[in-house]
Amino acid sequence: MNSTRTSDTVKHFYGESTENAMVERKYKNAIDSNYLLKIDKFETVSESIAHHCSYFPRAEEAANIAQELYESLNNQLVNESFRLIDLKVDYIDPTFEVLVKIQLKFCRENHDKLISLQNYFPPNDSLVDNKVQEVYKK
Template identity: 35%
Template sequence: MSWIGLKKAINRAGTQVMLKTGQIEQTIDKEFEFEEKTFKTMEQNSILLQKRLRSYLESLKLLTNSQINIAELLNSFYGNEEPSSHIVENSITGESIENFKNLSSEYYTTLKKLNNESIKDLENPFNQTILNPIARFNSYYIEVNEAIKKRNNKLLDYDSMKNKLKKLIDTPQIEYSNYDLKFKEINDELLETETKYFEINNLLKKELPKLINMRIEFFDPSFESFVKIQLRFFNENYFHLKNIQNKIDSKTQKDYIDGKLDDRIDEILNKMKMLDIVGKDESG
C-alpha cells in the first residue's frame, strides 16, 4: 500500500469511529441499502446452492458405491453356499438357493454397470450445465463487492469532508487569517468527493437490480437441466432394477404387495429361535 493509500485508510478508520459515536452526521441512502441487502441475500443463497449441488453429486456417487458394496456382500452371501447333492429351497419363498445365487449375481453386475455408466454419463452434463454456470455466476460477486467497498470508502470521504466544512463554518472567522482560501479549498474537495460518491452510488443503484433480476434468466436452464438429469438417473436405476424384480417368483411379489411377506419372515425368525443350537448346558 502506498503512503497516500495508507493515509486514506487511517482517515477513513477515524471517520468510521466518529460515525459510530455520533460525532459526524452520516449520509443515509435507503434505496441503496435495500438493493445491497437484496444483493447480499442473493449472494448468500447462490453460494450455498453451489455448495449443496456439489454435495448432491457426491451423494449420488456415495449412494451407488453403497449399493455396490451391499450387492457384493449379497452375492458373496449366496455364492458361498456349499454344493449339495439336492436342491436347497428358501423357506420363505420356496425358491431354490441356486435361483437366488443367480439373482444376487445379476443384481451385483447390474449395479456395477449402473455405477460405471450412469454416474459417468451424469457427471459431465451435471458439471457443464449446472455446477459450472453457477460457479461462473458466483464469480461476479467478487467484482461487485469490490465496487460496493469502493462506494463505502467514497461515502466515508464525503461525510468526512462535509464534517470539515461544517466545523470551518461553525468556527469564528477571526481564528483564520486566510478563511476564504481555506473555505474554498475544503469546499472544492467536498465537491470532488461528492461527485465521486454519487457517481458510484447511482451506478450501483442502477446496476444491482439488473444483476439481481438476471438470476431468474440465468438459473432457469440449469434448473431444467437438474430436473432432467435427476429423472434420467433414477429412471435408469428403476428400469434395470425392475428387470431384476420381475425375475423374482410371482408368489413373493404378490405376498409383498399384499403385505404378507413380513409375516412369512417373522415365521422363519420364530423357527430360528426354536433351533436347538444354542442354550445347551455344557456340563450335560
C-alpha cells in the first residue's frame, strides 16, 4: 500500500507538471490578475465619479445664474432698443435718404458762398472769358 500511495503522489505531482497543466495555470493566473485589475480600475473610476458628482450642483447653480443674467440682459436690450431707435439723430442715421439730404445741404451752402464771392469779380468781362477759352484750347 505504501508503494501505491507513493506512486500516486509522484504521478499526481508530475502529471500536473505537463505543458497543458502549466498553460492552464498561467491562463488562470492571467485571468485572475486581469480580473483584479478591472475591479481596481472600476473602483478608481467609481471613486472619481463620486468625487466629480460633488461639482455638479455647483455647476448647475452657476449655469442657472448665467441663464438668468442672459435673460435679464436680453429683455433689457429688446425693450430699450425701440427707445434708442426713436432717439437717433437724423444726420447719424445711415440711410440713403439722409445721406442725400446731407449732400444737398452741403452743396447749397457752398453754392451760396460761391455766389457771394461773385460780387468781388467784374461782371461778364468778355476779354477775360476769351483769354480763358484760349488757354483751354491750348
